[in-house]
Amino acid sequence: MAPQTSDRQEHRFPCDQCGADFRYSPERGMLVCDHCGNTASMVDRPEAPAIAELDFKAALNQQLPEAETEVTRVLNCPNCGAQVEFDGVTHAKECPFCATPVVTDTGEHRHIKPRGVLPFGVDEDGARVAMNDWLGSLWFAPNGLQEYARKGRKMQGVYVPYFTYDADTKTEYSGQRGTVYHETRRVTVNGKTQTRTVQKVRWRPVSGRVARWFDDVLVLASKSLPQKYTDALEPWDLSALEPYSPEFLAGFRAEGYTVALDEGFETARVKMSRVIERDVKFDIGGDRQRINKMDTQVSDVTFKHVxxxxxxxxYKYRDKSYRFVVNGRTGRVQGERPYSAWKIALAVIAGLIVAAGVGYLVAINQ
Known part of the structure; x- marks a missing residue:
C-alpha cells in the first residue's frame, strides 16, 4: 500500500476499513489498526532497493542529489535540544527524551534522508517489563521511582538518528619492539647470599605499514540523550537493517539528527584510531610494544544515515528530569536514577548497628 503524503512529506497510512491510522506492530511485523483490528502486510509495499552508501565529500560540499535530502517539520526541545518530528496538527507536546513540555513555533529541518531503518523488535509492553525489572534491581531508589514504573505510564517509541561510516585506511608507523629476557643476580640479605631472577626488556626500533577497511562505524547523531547511555545499548544488529520505508515509522516518532556529518566523522575517526593502534601493536609483535608515530591516510569515505x-x-522527580532508554531490539535498559537519602541513611545506621554488634560479641569472647 502506498502512503499518503503532503508537500511536507508527512506520511499517513489510513486503514482501508475504518480510516484510522495504521501503526507498525513490532511483535507482528506488520501494520495494525488499533481501532478496528485490521492489518496490512509489509510485503504489499513496493520492493525497496538495497541500502547504498553515500559519498562523504559530496555531502560536505552539498553536492548530493536532491532526491537524497528532505524537509521535515520539527519541534525543538528547549531543555535537551532534541529535534523531534511531528505531524501536521501537533503544536504542543511533551519531549519524549526529558519530559519537558515543548510549546514552540514549528520549524522545518532540511536533512539527508535516512537510508536504512532497524525496525522495532520489542513492543511497548516488553519494553516496560524490561524497564520495571531494571528499576526493581536498583539499590537505594526512592519509592516514588518504583511507583512511577508500576503506574504503567506510556513509553514513547522513537527512532534515533545515527551515521555509519565506511573508510579505507593505510597507516605507516614507527615504534619499538620489546623482548623480555631474564638475568640472574646474586644479592646479600642479612649476611646471606641469595639468587634472584630479574626481568628485563630489550628494545629495538621497528617501522611498518598496516591497512584496514572499516565498515559501518556507528556514531550517534543526536545530542538529546547522554551518549554514555546510548553507547551502553550496543550492540545493534546492523545486519538486520531494512531499506528505509515510512511504514516502519507508523505509530512512532523520528528524531532529526543534530550532529553534523563532519562532526560525526571526527567521532568515527577516534573509534578507528583505537582499532588501528591495536593493529599496529599486533604488527610490531614481540612481548612489549611502543608506538612512536602513526600516520594514517583515509580514503573512499562513504556514509549512511540510519x-x-x-x-x-x-519523568520529573523533585523538579529534575530522569530518563530511561530501552534498546528497541534487545530490551537492554539504561538510564538515570535518583537516590533516596533516607534509605541510604537507614543502610548506614544498620551497618553501624551490625558493626557494633560484632564488636560487642568479639569483646565478650575475649
Whole structure:
C-alpha cells in the first residue's frame, strides 16, 4: 500500500476499513489498526532497493542529489535540544527524551534522508517489563521511582538518528619492539647470599605499514540523550537493517539528527584510531610494544544515515528530569536514577548497628 503524503512529506497510512491510522506492530511485523483490528502486510509495499552508501565529500560540499535530502517539520526541545518530528496538527507536546513540555513555533529541518531503518523488535509492553525489572534491581531508589514504573505510564517509541561510516585506511608507523629476557643476580640479605631472577626488556626500533577497511562505524547523531547511555545499548544488529520505508515509522516518532556529518566523522575517526593502534601493536609483535608515530591516510569515505529503535520514558522527580532508554531490539535498559537519602541513611545506621554488634560479641569472647 502506498502512503499518503503532503508537500511536507508527512506520511499517513489510513486503514482501508475504518480510516484510522495504521501503526507498525513490532511483535507482528506488520501494520495494525488499533481501532478496528485490521492489518496490512509489509510485503504489499513496493520492493525497496538495497541500502547504498553515500559519498562523504559530496555531502560536505552539498553536492548530493536532491532526491537524497528532505524537509521535515520539527519541534525543538528547549531543555535537551532534541529535534523531534511531528505531524501536521501537533503544536504542543511533551519531549519524549526529558519530559519537558515543548510549546514552540514549528520549524522545518532540511536533512539527508535516512537510508536504512532497524525496525522495532520489542513492543511497548516488553519494553516496560524490561524497564520495571531494571528499576526493581536498583539499590537505594526512592519509592516514588518504583511507583512511577508500576503506574504503567506510556513509553514513547522513537527512532534515533545515527551515521555509519565506511573508510579505507593505510597507516605507516614507527615504534619499538620489546623482548623480555631474564638475568640472574646474586644479592646479600642479612649476611646471606641469595639468587634472584630479574626481568628485563630489550628494545629495538621497528617501522611498518598496516591497512584496514572499516565498515559501518556507528556514531550517534543526536545530542538529546547522554551518549554514555546510548553507547551502553550496543550492540545493534546492523545486519538486520531494512531499506528505509515510512511504514516502519507508523505509530512512532523520528528524531532529526543534530550532529553534523563532519562532526560525526571526527567521532568515527577516534573509534578507528583505537582499532588501528591495536593493529599496529599486533604488527610490531614481540612481548612489549611502543608506538612512536602513526600516520594514517583515509580514503573512499562513504556514509549512511540510519534510524535505530529506542523506547524512551522520562519523568520529573523533585523538579529534575530522569530518563530511561530501552534498546528497541534487545530490551537492554539504561538510564538515570535518583537516590533516596533516607534509605541510604537507614543502610548506614544498620551497618553501624551490625558493626557494633560484632564488636560487642568479639569483646565478650575475649
Amino acid at each position: 534510524l535505530l529503535p529506542v523506547w524512551v520514558a522520562a
